[in-house]
Amino acid sequence: MNIRKFEDHSQTTKLHFKLYKAGKLWLVGAIASGVLVAGLSVSTTANAATNEDGDDAAEVADSGTVTAKSVKLVTSSAAPATSTAEPAHSVAAPATPTAEPAHSVASPAPSAAEPAHSVASLASSAAEPAHSVASLGSSVAEPTPAFAAPMALSAIAPLPASDPTIQTDSDSDGKPIAGTTISTVPSLGNFYVNVGDSNVIPYDSKAYVGLVPYDAENMNTFPQDVFGFYVVLPASITAKLTDVQDAADAYVSALKADVDSDGKPYVSIDTLKVYRLENTKDGRYVFYFQPNKGASFQKKPLNSTGTDKRTGYGSQVHMYTLVSTANSDDEGPEPTSVVINNPNGKNGEIPTSDILFMGIGDQTYPGGNDYQAYSATDISGTSDWPDDNVVGIYADNGAKTLTYVNISIAEKYTIRVADTNATIIGNTKFLPDSVSTKPGTTYNPSDYLTHAFLSSKLSHSAYWYPSIQYVGNSTNPTPQTLPDTVTLEPSKLDMTDSTTGSDITGNIFTFQVSRIKTKLSATNATYYAGTTNAWKPEDTLGGTAPDGTELDVAQAIKGNTPTLGSIVMTITDQNGKTVQTTELNISGTYTVTYKYDDAQGNTSSATSTITVKPAASxxxxxxxxxxxxxxxxxxxxxxxxxxxxxxxxxxxxxxxxxxxxxxxxxxxxxxxxxxxxxxxxxxxxxxxxxxxxxxxxxxxxxxxxxxxxxxxPRSIPDNGGNTTTGNTGTDNPATDPGSTGTGTTKPGKPTMPSKPTTPTKPILKAVHAPQVTPVPKQLVEHPMAKGTAPAKGVQPTGGHAMTTVGQLAKNDTLPQTGEQNTPWLTELGLVLLALSQTLVVRRKQD
CATH class of the missing domain: 2.60.40.10 (Immunoglobulins)
Structure with missing residues (x-):
């Protein structure tokens, strides 16, 4: 409602104008036009352009207002995460998203299956490991019998035992001994001692005697249990238990090594324990040999070709036992002879001179073929043997009566070639006459078998003296240290009376020596002139030193190998002039002569031709x-x-x-x-x-x-297409506006224009015209223009400023998100213009 004041009246009158009355349509139209213009100029809030690329980064306007964005949180659970973000309000203050992050609530699903534990199953092998028993090789070769081997005994079928039993007795120290149980009694073969053609035996001597306890030659059923056996030494012959046990151990090793074509031993045995029993009633030494439980004969042994069974005493595996003969220095009468094996025995007679007996417990032997079962008490004269019955040979099968004699021992040495084993010096005596040769005498061989002594027996030009090495014996040569104490002993006991008048061979010391292996290998070579990479003697000379090692040429030239030898070198040029090694860096042809003198005075020579070409670099x-x-x-x-x-x-x-x-x-x-x-x-x-x-x-x-x-300088075109030459010395020179030089400003790297955004569609709203109360005009400054001069072409206005697209192109900044333009002065002007037109029309009608 409008209030008007009339100067000519003393009171105020309220006038009501009704616009809907007849004749007032012009006023309605004018007001409608003003409202329409005002509606078109309603202020609009600036909004940030939508980024259609889906970039989640918040666009920040220059005014500092942050546009809120919708964030989708992804959880690690199977169900999709739910975003609880409230819509962001476009306000002047920065919008804060209230979305709580979706928490990852999906815990790892436990596996229902327990993990399989990797437990190493320790498989227990039921089989006991085979023990590696070293075969103890004898240092004395088995004597070759001088007479024909005894006739092979035919097989005798064993009697089945009804309940074989064994007894337990004790050894010479009172320790109990259990006999060896056998299920059947095997047939024996070669169960005796063979002394060959011997008819004498030396006093005061030690030597090895060969026995054949286990021979399956006459067995027909396999497997057979291995039996225990007894060794009863002849009168005046003795032995130590330790020596006998060593012999048994070596025998087991030999049996284990005696195998068939499939690698299986003929006799399966692991141990052979020896016990010393009480002497017999006539004073003979007795030893009992007990095999391990389960030992057995596996099959009949074959000969070396594997085509036939092994027969005869000499072809079997022997047990060599060290024994001692009678001492000539003992008080009392000296024994004059010894009987080996039972001479001309008869069935049923006691074989008082036999050496080997098989234990059979309380079983019996069928007899025949020269073997007989006897009561152990009858043989020993005592009751301490583990077996009630034993089996021995009663027939004359190589029985001998040996006569005791005094002998002298000849100690010998032999030298052989190391790689061929060829004999250089064989079985030569070395002890001087001042040394006693009686058996049993001790001495130090190192006092006589010196290096100088041995070297003196060899050719200095053929054999390398430093290589002389003691190797033990000739049957099993192994490098070792020469012993410092030995005893004079005969190498064997089986000897004839024809040998008693001369020295009997005792110890034989075997040595090996290498031949001199010096060898020079010279080659020719071509080089290029220069101070480096020049010729060196070792480039063209090689070979082997006297001891067989590689020849060290450089050290031999320097004289640093005196125990081997040295090299003397002579170099001549193409004119025959002697030159030094350093001169071989000059082009030319040279002849090098090498002479190697070893430590024993032997000389070897070789020649090389060296060609030096000019450098071609x-x-x-x-x-x-x-x-x-x-x-x-x-x-x-x-x-x-x-x-x-x-x-x-x-x-x-x-x-x-x-x-x-x-x-x-x-x-x-x-x-x-x-x-x-x-x-x-x-x-x-x-x-x-x-x-x-x-x-x-x-x-x-x-x-x-x-x-x-x-x-x-680089050529740079100017704006008119002409080319100028830059000479500023830099890649990006700056042009001085005050200078007159020809320098050209290198344009900066162009920046990529930002991607245009799609403008948002205008939102049309119905606007109701409010009642307006006139107020004094106030100048409202544009927020972005505060403190700055207006841009060229833009007039400052009060109230809401209106910015056109063309003006935006010239302004420094765009309207910011949430900013409002309030062009009240413009709108008010339009309203007043509409009212003035209404008054004009009214007056014309009046």
């Missing part, structure tokens, strides 16, 4: 011109390069090569300043001098003439 370079900024390296100026032998180098490289050659360059500018090639900048125009130096692998230096590198 070259380096060619050329001038170059490039434009500033062009990539350039020092090798670009190289047009050719060859190695010392003339081989072309297709890819030159600066610095040191694999063959030791070196390539370097010196760079100087026009002011004669030296520039480090590593920091040389080819973008600076100018003229540079390049001086190259090439040192080949042999030390020869090649220096070609210096060349020039010209770096030209």
């Amino acid at each position: 070259t380096l060619t370079v050329a001038d170059q011109a490039i434009t500033a900024g062009t990539k350039w390296t020092p090798t670009d100026a190289i047009t050719g390069q060859t190695a010392v032998d003339g081989t072309a180098i297709t890819t030159p490289s600066m610095g040191t090569a694999a063959d030791g050659s070196k390539l370097a360059v010196t760079i100087t500018d026009s002011d004669n300043n030296t520039i480090d090639p590593a920091t040389f900048d080819a973008s600076t125009p100018g003229t540079y001098t390049l001086t190259y130096t090439y040192t080949d692998a042999n030390g020869n230096v090649v220096t070609p003439d210096a060349v020039t590198l010209t770096v030209n």
Whole structure:
């Protein structure tokens, strides 16, 4: 409602104008027009453009207002995460998203299956490991019988035992001994001692006697249990238990090594325990041999060719036992003889001279074929044997009566070639006459078998003395230390009366020696001149030293191998002039003569021809011109390069090569300043001098003439299409506005324009015209124009400022998100214009 004041009236009158009355349509139309104009100018809040690329980064306006964004949180659970974010309100303050992050609530699903534990199952092997028993080789060869082997005994079928039992007795120390149980009694063969043609036996001696306890020659059923047995030494013959046990252990090893074609032993046995029993009633030594439980005869042994059974005493595996004969120095009467085996026995008679007996418990033996079962008590005269019954041979099967004699022992040595075992000196006595030769005498062989003594027996030109080595005995030579104490003993006890008048061989000491193996191998060679990689003697000479090792040429020339030898070298040129080794770096042809003198005075010679060619290394370079900024390296100026032998180098490289050659360059500018090639900048125009130096692998230096590198300025076109030459010396020079030079400003790198955004569609709203109360005009400054001069072409206005697209193009900033333009002055002007037009129309109607 409008209130009007009339100056001519003393009271105020309220006038009501009804716009809907007739004749008032002009006023309604005018007001409607004003409202329409006002509605069109309703202020609009600026909104940020929508980013259609789906970028989640928040767009921040210059005013600092942050546009809220919707964030989708992804959880690790199977179900999709739910976003609880409230819509962001477009307010002046920064919008804060209230979305709580979705928490990952999906815990790892436990596996229902328990993990399989990797438990190493320790498989227990039921089989006991086979023990490796070293075969103890005897140092004394088995004597070869001088008479024909006894006739092989035919097989006797064993009697089945009804309940075989054994008894437990004790040894000589009172320790209990259990006999060996056998299920059946086997048939024996070669169960005796063979002394060959011997008819005498020496006093005071020790030697080995061979026995054959286990022989399956006459067995027909396998497997058979291995039996325990007894050794009853002849009267006046003795032995130590330790020596007998050593013999048993060596015998087991020999049986285990005696195998068939499949590698299986004929006799399966692991141990053989020896016990010393009480002497017999006539004073003879008794030893009992007990095999391990489960030992057995597996099959009939075959001969060496594997085609027939093994027969005869000499072809069987022997047990060699060390025994001692009667002592001639003992008080009382000396024994004069000894009986070996039972001579001319009869069935049923006691074999008082037998040596071997098989234990059979309480079982019996069928008899026949010269073997008979006896009561153990009848044989021993005591009751301490583990078996009630034993089996021995009663027939004359090599029985002998040996007569005791006094002998002298001859100690001998032999020397053989190491690699061929050929005998050089064989079985030669070495003890002087001053040393007693009676059996049992002790001495130190090192006092006589000295290195000097042995060397004196050998040729100095054929054998290398330092290689002499003691190897024990000839049957099993093994390098070892010569013993310092030995006893004079005969090597065997089976001897004849024809040998008693001479010395009986005792110990034989075997030595090995190597032949001299000196050998020179000289070759010819070609080199290229130079101070390095020149000829060296070891390049063309090799070979073997006297002891068979590789010849160290360099050390032998220097005289550093006196125990082997030394090398003397002579070098002559093509004119026959003697020259030094250092002169072989000059081109020419040389002859080198080597002479090797070993430590024993032997000389070997060899010759080499050395050819030294001139060095063929070259380096060619050329001038170059490039434009500033062009990539350039020092090798670009190289047009050719060859190695010392003339081989072309297709890819030159600066610095040191694999063959030791070196390539370097010196760079100087026009002011004669030296520039480090590593920091040389080819973008600076100018003229540079390049001086190259090439040192080949042999030390020869090649220096070609210096060349020039010209770096030209770059050509830059101006706006009119003309080309100007930049010469500022920099890649991006700045142009001085006050200068008159020809420098050209290099434009900066253009920036990529931002991707245009699609403008949001205007939202049309119904606007109701409010009642307006006139107020004094106030100048409202644009928020972005505060403190700044108005841009050219833009007039400052009060109230809501309206900005056109053309004006935006000239302004520095765009309207910001949440900012409102309030053009009240413009809208008020339009309203007043509409009212003034209404008054004009009204007056015309009046």
